[in-house]
Amino acid sequence: MSRVERIFPHAATLKSGVAASLPHDSAGRHVTGEAVYIDDMPEPEGMVHVYVGLSQRAHARLVDVDLSRVRSAPGVLAVFTAADIPGDNDVSPQHLHDEPLLATDRVEFAGQPVFIVAAGTRLEARAAVRLAAITYDDLPSVLDIDAAKATGKLVTTPMTLARGDAAAALAAAPRRISARLQIGGQEHFYLESQIAYAVPGEEDDVTVYSSTQNPTEVQHMVSVTLGVPAHAVTIEVRRMGGGFGGKETQCSAFACYAALVAKRLKRAAKIRPDRDDDMVMTGKRHDFTMDYDLGFDDDGRIRGVDMTFAAKCGWSADLSGPVTDRALFHADNCYFYPAVRAVSEPLKTNTVSNTAFRGFGGPQGIVGAERLIEEIAYATGLDALDVRKRNFYGKAGRDVTPYHQTVRDNIALELVEQLERDCDYRARRAAIRAANAGSPIIKRGIALTPVKFGISFTLTSSNQAGALLLVYTDGSVQINHGGTEMGQGLYVKVAQVVAEVLQIDISRIKITATTTGKVPNTSPTAASSGADLNGKAAEAAALTIKERLTTFVAEKWNVREDEVIFLPNRIRIGQQEVPFADVVKQAYLARVQLSATGFYKTPKIHWDRKAGRGRPFYYFAYGAACTEVAVDTLTGEYRIERVDILHDCGRSLNPILDIGQIEGAYVQGAGWLTTEELWWDGKGRLRTHAPSTYKIPAFSDRPRIFNVALYDGQNREESIFRSKAVGEPPLPLGVSALHAISDAVASVADYRHCPRLDAPATPERVLDTVDRMRAAAAKA
Amino acid sequence: MATAPTGAADRPDGGFRLRPYIRFLFGYDLQEISHIAPTMTVLDWLRLTKRHLGTKEGCNEGDCGACTVVVVRPDQGRLIYRAVNACIQLVGSLDGSQLLTVEHLKEDDGTLHAVQAAMVEQHGSQCGFCTPGFVMSLFAFSKLSGPSPTDQAIDDALSGNLCRCTGYAPIVRAARQACASVTSDRFDRNAAATLARLEAFQDEATVQVGDSSGIFHAPATADALAEILVANPQATIVAGSTDVGLWITKQMRDLPVLVWIGRVRELRALDDGGAAIEIGAGVTYSDAREVLALHYPDLGELIRRLASTPIRNAGTIGGNIANGSPIGDASPSLMALGATLHLRRGGERRSMALADFFLAYGKQDRRPGEFVERITVPKPTRADRFRVYKISKRFDQDISAVLGAFWLRLDGDRITDVRLAFGGMAATPKRAAAAEQALRGRTFDAAAVAAAKTALTDDFSPLTDMRASAGYRLRSAQNLIERLHLELTHPDIETRLVGDKALAHVQG
Known part of the structure; x- marks a missing residue:
């Protein structure tokens, strides 16, 4: 037994570096209830509970806001309105001043915050806000996309992508179809609702524990609304109970309310909306319509396409600009458009301001692209999969996107063909069609759809990250970075990177809460970028430490630097091996700096939005899914019976966590396009504001056969250990569920008409489409 | 929280023995609580009072399961473990049980x-x-x-x-x-001791606890319940609190007098021994499912789908009927089966056809102080066919857009009698009189189906809401009659997507 093996009997080889399938770092605490979420933190003496009073009207002038009964309600300590905000009454993420923290003279959606109340208990605060007497003077409200199109009011500047002469290509195309696609929005339904808990410090200082994907922006919003420098505000988050984009900007207001009350009352203050209020108050995935004009030939090849993506943005801009941009960036999916024009219309409506949601407009663009394929398949009688393959990006001449980025890492065809073989698509499709002929009520359908997803924030400046690595004299390590943990396993992935670089067991690495006090000016954990950016920043910090230790060891032991080799939990120095902790201790005594920062910015990317040209994405992630469904043509009900997925994570940092992301994203994507329906009444009130009325997939909705595999490959670009981002790219795999239902529906008209099944494909919408298909078949 | 006295007191007026505290095991710790808000939920008690923070609040309405806890009760010498939603269960309803949370495992x-x-x-x-x-x-x-x-x-x-x-x-x-x-596991190793402790909790006393916000009554006998309700005719009766729980957590209603029927022995009785099935008003869906499924397989399948396991473990058929929801699934099903409802006020009892109980939206034929005692469900004859179909956006744990319940008595292929009842189609659960008329006495053929479908448009003018449009409700309700016909006449045709699909073609 070597000396090292005696010292580290189980650690002679590192088992917790990159590419290891380690469990989530908090798994053991999740299952025992010991993982601490913000509402579980100790509450100091005198802590107050904050609640928010909401507008009941979609669009109105506030004639009178009588809060006298609120103020005198049991337990109420204070009531605050816009007039009490010491700084700027604005929480718009782009500082367009279109989103007041509290309404002033008018409200622009039913659910807009008007005032806040602080009380001794949460129950008292909740009860008190219901006592407000607000007199409204109603104004005309715009509630849906059609009405918004009529007004022409936009929340932000639209974008156009164009390459080639789309109009000419359409005019010259042998075949041409124009129609409309409707795509519904989606509620995030993170299981932990929004929450913020503020503790006042001396002078201007305040610390806010916020369930946020975006600590730096929350810090900024709190500082702006309180009118204090950013250095006075610290934001911390250890973990979220889910985010999905819903805590990228929507968390800010809650943090500001808690901070405002904490500073005014000089007490700790917490706000946690009830689920229904959370769903009414906070933005969702954007609804879209896509009007399309499509030209193609008899072989199913696209000649030209003109698309207008109109989005229901809600009352303020929030992130609607970049969301609608990303819809256009994904309106090609995997397909080459010889001539294309794509336009966004970010429309203003008197509804909640829609926001980031996993995919960030990209999935809507992909749904649009797949509708084009479906149109061609039914028009030509070709298998939709063949239409897809014929239109994939290809070699030079067929490799440029509508935004003039060349697709250099295209693996769509290889990946799709592998899945097609593995899941036996052709034979199953034939069997389904034969079986449907003999089954009058239950019809089955199958579809195989691909995904290409662009990785990078399209706002180039966001593609940066920082990390702070602290090494203690016992050889234990703390890693801090700007990324936040919402369940995706970012913390353990970043720790694996550090473990790999320093060759130490992950048990020696402490994964700490994310705080603006340790790493400043961070980007949101969004755009699937968490591991890419923060992993690289952590790697840089770890490399700095490694270099310092190498230099120190070479000097002290009098060897060349290339004779210093980091082995698992030890360092080989010439002919001897020394435990990592011993080296660290020696380095400390020799006064070597044992903390380091790391920084990373994504190379090669640039984007000129006005010109519609550039390289917004560092690389693309690919995937494909084949879904089989059964549809009841009497009621429109359906079941997803089987899905097979092949997805590209490059060289995965943690395969088991990546598979978990893919499984979850598929079900979330399929839920978006099927049972998850947001429904507003004629007065603009959201009536699907709780799980009793808003139906995310439940346990039995998962496919009974659920095969997920990772594509064997590596990132062509120098991403962190050649891995690829995985948060968003698998979500549009759920598009295959929509198309499988569509395939089943098409059977009632012998597959001769494109069902044009819109989303969400609720049982009602499916039955409508079945009836429409039957009518079309009867007419033909 | 004040600790309770250790003994139960006899009431000076000679009524039922009172126990002025609730008692249960929290893990293995005895809890005796006399001073508590009657509307205090188990979740708030855990998180706010006990600061046991492992149990999470996700939706506060029993629909997401983040707050699931397990309530253990003794039953015929065994411990029965039931998952329930802490957010809508009342602390008072823990009386006599063991409460286990994630921290205990x-x-x-x-x-x-x-x-x-x-x-x-x-x-x-x-x-x-x-x-x-x-x-x-x-x-x-x-x-x-x-x-x-x-x-x-x-x-x-x-x-x-x-x-x-x-x-x-x-x-x-x-x-x-x-x-x-x-x-x-540790619970099995301790089972005998736990069982003994829980069995010792079971008594005949009327529990009465409360605070300045109100009183929580938990009688143990039907007579005690009747007396409390006569004395408190405006009291809110709570069974599984799967609906009342939401009045508390979402509507924040003041409910100063709550009467929980979960301890009432007679109301928990389920009797399958006679000519009909007698279901006490306090029988949960979980407890009733097996017996009902035996006689009416489709009713068993409906109970599987009408709510999640934690809701079925708490919710009662009697409660679902008594609160008269137009979208409750039990009422139309039992109406189609020709169920009889038995009500009691004080010593006075009356019975009525279930269909007659529902007067208007939110209004039932239940007088102040009166309570549902039990429901009688006839058993099927060989000539009877029963189907019930639930349509919702999601198969499990969703409220029906439409529920269609169909009972037919056949003589060959002729329909001698028929009851069609629907939920989600009107302000109350309602029979489809015109459609029944269109089928009664006829051969069940395509023409009869068409006539019944047409007649449904006379029976119902449904509403549009977030669950479905009026048009979809009517169309799918009509199509359910088609499904009924296919299932009874074409056993070769596949008609179902979930559950035991063989149930589609059960003869009887």
Whole structure:
């Protein structure tokens, strides 16, 4: 037994570096209830509970806001309105001043915050806000996309992508179809609702524990609304109970309310909306319509396409600009458009301001692209999969996107063909069609759809990250970075990177809460970028430490630097091996700096939005899914019976966590396009504001056969250990569920008409489409 | 919280013996509580009073399962473990039970319970917020599942737990592993002692606790219940609190007098021995399912789907009827079966056809102080056919857009008698008189189906809301008659997507 093996009997080889399938770092605490979420933190003496009073009207002038009964309600300590905000009454993420923290003279959606109340208990605060007497003077409200199109009011500047002469290509195309696609929005339904808990410090200082994907922006919003420098505000988050984009900007207001009350009352203050209020108050995935004009030939090849993506943005801009941009960036999916024009219309409506949601407009663009394929398949009688393959990006001449980025890492065809073989698509499709002929009520359908997803924030400046690595004299390590943990396993992935670089067991690495006090000016954990950016920043910090230790060891032991080799939990120095902790201790005594920062910015990317040209994405992630469904043509009900997925994570940092992301994203994507329906009444009130009325997939909705595999490959670009981002790219795999239902529906008209099944494909919408298909078949 | 006195007091007026405190085990710690708000939920008690923070609040309405806890009760010498939603259960309703939360599962030496270990090893948690609820549902399931449960059984056990991260696939794997690996846990080792303690809690006293906000009554006998309700005619009767719970958590109603019927022995009776099935008003869906499924397989399937396991463990058929919801699933089903409702006020009793109980939206023929005592459901003859179809956006744990319940008595292929009842189609659960007329006495053929479908347009003018449009409701209701016809006449045709699909073609 070597000396090292005696010292580290189980650690002679590192088992917790990159590419290891380690469990989530908090798994053991999740299952025992010991993982601490913000509402579980100790509450100091005198802590107050904050609640928010909401507008009941979609669009109105506030004639009178009588809060006298609120103020005198049991337990109420204070009531605050816009007039009490010491700084700027604005929480718009782009500082367009279109989103007041509290309404002033008018409200622009039913659910807009008007005032806040602080009380001794949460129950008292909740009860008190219901006592407000607000007199409204109603104004005309715009509630849906059609009405918004009529007004022409936009929340932000639209974008156009164009390459080639789309109009000419359409005019010259042998075949041409124009129609409309409707795509519904989606509620995030993170299981932990929004929450913020503020503790006042001396002078201007305040610390806010916020369930946020975006600590730096929350810090900024709190500082702006309180009118204090950013250095006075610290934001911390250890973990979220889910985010999905819903805590990228929507968390800010809650943090500001808690901070405002904490500073005014000089007490700790917490706000946690009830689920229904959370769903009414906070933005969702954007609804879209896509009007399309499509030209193609008899072989199913696209000649030209003109698309207008109109989005229901809600009352303020929030992130609607970049969301609608990303819809256009994904309106090609995997397909080459010889001539294309794509336009966004970010429309203003008197509804909640829609926001980031996993995919960030990209999935809507992909749904649009797949509708084009479906149109061609039914028009030509070709298998939709063949239409897809014929239109994939290809070699030079067929490799440029509508935004003039060349697709250099295209693996769509290889990946799709592998899945097609593995899941036996052709034979199953034939069997389904034969079986449907003999089954009058239950019809089955199958579809195989691909995904290409662009990785990078399209706002180039966001593609940066920082990390702070602290090494203690016992050889234990703390890693801090700007990324936040919402369940995706970012913390353990970043720790694996550090473990790999320093060759130490992950048990020696402490994964700490994310705080603006340790790493400043961070980007949101969004755009699937968490591991890419923060992993690289952590790697840089770890490399700095490694270099310092190498230099120190070479000097002290009098060897060349290339004779210093980091082995698992030890360092080989010439002919001897020394435990990592011993080296660290020696380095400390020799006064070597044992903390380091790391920084990373994504190379090669640039984007000129006005010109519609550039390289917004560092690389693309690919995937494909084949879904089989059964549809009841009497009621429109359906079941997803089987899905097979092949997805590209490059060289995965943690395969088991990546598979978990893919499984979850598929079900979330399929839920978006099927049972998850947001429904507003004629007065603009959201009536699907709780799980009793808003139906995310439940346990039995998962496919009974659920095969997920990772594509064997590596990132062509120098991403962190050649891995690829995985948060968003698998979500549009759920598009295959929509198309499988569509395939089943098409059977009632012998597959001769494109069902044009819109989303969400609720049982009602499916039955409508079945009836429409039957009518079309009867007419033909 | 004040600690309760240790003995029960006799009331000076000679009425029923009072016990001025509730008592239950929290893990293995005895709780005796006399001073408590009658509307205090188990979740708030755990999180706010006890600061046991493992149990999470996700939706506060019993629909997401993040707050799932397990309530253990003695039953015929055994411990019965039931998962329930802490957010809508009242602390008072814990009387006589053992409450177990996620914190209780680990062994004292820190070893994870088999269900916890399986969730870790199968990567069943991501954000972790729903996880304690899944763990508790799996824990309850592991107590009755056996080592290799069916997929359907796993689905049903977890039907009330939503997860937004995992897509459920790893949790299924964890469920299989957990069931295969559960051996004897700390609860099994302590079972005899726990059983003895819980059995000693069972008494005939009327529990009465409260605080300045109101009183919580929990009588143990029907006579005591009747007396309390005569004395408090405006009291809110609580059975499973799956609806009243929402009045508290969402509507924040003042409910100064609550009367919980869960301890009333007679109301918990389920009698299948006679010519009809007698279901006490306090019988839960979980308890009633097996017996009802035996006589009416489709009713068993409906009960499986009408609510999640935690809701079925709390909710009662009597409660679903008594609150008269137009979208409750039990009422139209039992109306179609020709059920009779039995009501009592004081010593006075009356019975009526269930269909006559529903007067108008939110208004039932129940007088102040009166309560539902039981429901009589006739047993089927060989000539009877019963089908019930639930249509909702999601198969499990969803409120019906339309529920159609169909009972036919056949003579050959002729319909001698028929009852068609619908939920979701009107302001109350309602029979389709015109459609029944169109079928009664006729041969059940395509022409009869067409006539009944047309007649439905006279029977109903449904509403449009977030669950479905008026048009969809009517069209799908009509199509259900077509499905009924196909299932009774064409056993070769596939008509169902979920559940035991063979039920579609059961003869009788």
